[in-house]
Amino acid sequence: MEYSIGVDIGGTKILAGIVSRGGEVLYKQKVPTPKMGRNDILQELKELIENLTQWASLNDITLQGIGIGTAGQVNPFEGKILSGTANINNWGDIYLQQEVNSYSDLPVYVDNDVNVLTLAEAELGAAKGYHEVLCLALGTGVGGGIISKGELLRGAWGGAAELGHMTINFDGEQCNCGFRGCLETYASGPWIAKRMNDLRNAVKGNKEAVVSLTSEEVFRFYHLGDPFATKVVQTMIRGLATGVVNLIHIFNPQIVVLGGGVMYDGQWIIDLVKQEIQSLGIRTLVDDVKIELSNLSNDSGLIGAALQTWVNGR
Ligand SMILES: [Zn+2]
Known part of the structure; x- marks a missing residue:
């Protein structure tokens, strides 16, 4: 060994x-x-x-x-x-x-x-056996990795695959990278929590009075049918699905793996993203792609x- x-x-x-x-x-x-x-x-x-x-x-x-x-x-x-x-x-x-x-x-x-x-992921996880792979790690930020022809895609010096900082809305909110409307501003934990807190604050009109929530709590409220959380999750899914379709158009992957803290227990997110991308993009490219939850530890x-x-x- x-x-x-x-x-x-x-x-x-x-x-x-x-x-x-x-x-x-x-x-x-x-x-x-x-x-x-x-x-x-x-x-x-x-x-x-x-x-x-x-x-x-x-x-x-x-x-x-x-x-x-x-x-x-x-x-x-x-x-x-x-x-x-x-x-x-x-x-x-x-x-x-x-x-x-x-x-x-x-x-x-x-x-x-x-x-x-x-x-x-490609050697031992959900993408084992595939040679055209996209991974997105949704956590404090959104990170990405690309495997093409069985190897990591590096770019000129290794900086390729900052997939979280692909902008999907040029009028969107400013990301901490300086760009606007990055995928990260839709699909990272802090931004999911921020959207929910903003919605609640807008209604209550008093920021001090509202306890801030984490993305985990937003998801818990979503599953309980809370209307704010529903809106936040819909925005997240649209953002994430748009990002994934862009990436599918560019890289023609066999499989897209979604992981990271936000995706913990996230099969329901995978299902919603799959549903959303059925109406988006170029069918020949989008239809055959597997979207899978990371199964790493x-x-x-x-x-x-x-x-x-x-x-x-x-
Ligand atoms: Zn960014």
């Missing part, structure tokens, strides 16, 4: 473990993401990798590489984090591959978190990160 170290660096936690080629996690460690960013994260990462390397050697496991997935903009060819994310302090302009190679001789692969999730970021060792590394 082949083994590698996978590391998933997120806004709240860093998860690192020893992963087999088949996606089994043999051993893992979790630490909170240091608040001060850069130096503390690099130090934490070093300790994790050293611990795991030691564990592997004690258990007679030969490691073949280290794969890292991180939030932010990554150049996978140089193993460099270009710019970070609002969720992690001071996490940009870092030659991460070089840093790790200063204490480990193993090959190091670095990519953004949604690309490695897409790898996990909490470890999938870690597993996908490790998979870079064998699939599509750089």
Whole structure:
């Protein structure tokens, strides 16, 4: 069996473990993401990798590489984090591959978190067996990954597939990327919650008096038949379906996988999106596409990160 170290660096936690080629996690460690960013994260990462390397050697496991997935903009060819994310302090302009190679001789692969999730999805998840795949991760933001001819689509330096920042309404609300009406402003958790809060506030006319809701709570209200939540969900589905149809037109995928925190327990969202796209787009392109719910676990970021060792590394 082949083994590698996978590391998933997120806004709240860093998860690192020893992963087999088949996606089994043999051993893992979790630490909170240091608040001060850069130096503390690099130090934490070093300790994790050293611990795991030691564990592997004690258990007679030969490691073949280290794969890292991180939030932010990554150049996978140089193993460099270009710019970070609002969720992690001071996490940009870092030659991460070089840093790790200063204490480990193993090959190091670095990519953004949604690309490695897409790898996990295509190797082991809902898109297993497909070679033209689109993944959307709906969470705090909306991230994307594209597999074309069986490989991640990279673009010039690895920045391709920012699918969440495709605008679907040029008169829409301003996204935190600076663009207007991005898919993210329809289908991310904070925006779903914001729409509901705005609707409620407009009726009550007093912002202070209204408790703010999460997207999870909006969905709970939707299932109870609440008229505001119904309106918010309809807007979300129209936005999401429009984005998905645009992507189908451009990439002609076999399958579109929707995952991320917003899609937790989200088969009903898949069903509504499917219904919506029946009336949208070019039939020859849209009709045959599978729209599926991600079936990955909490470890999938870690597993996908490790998979870079064998699939599509750089
Ligand atoms: Zn945007």
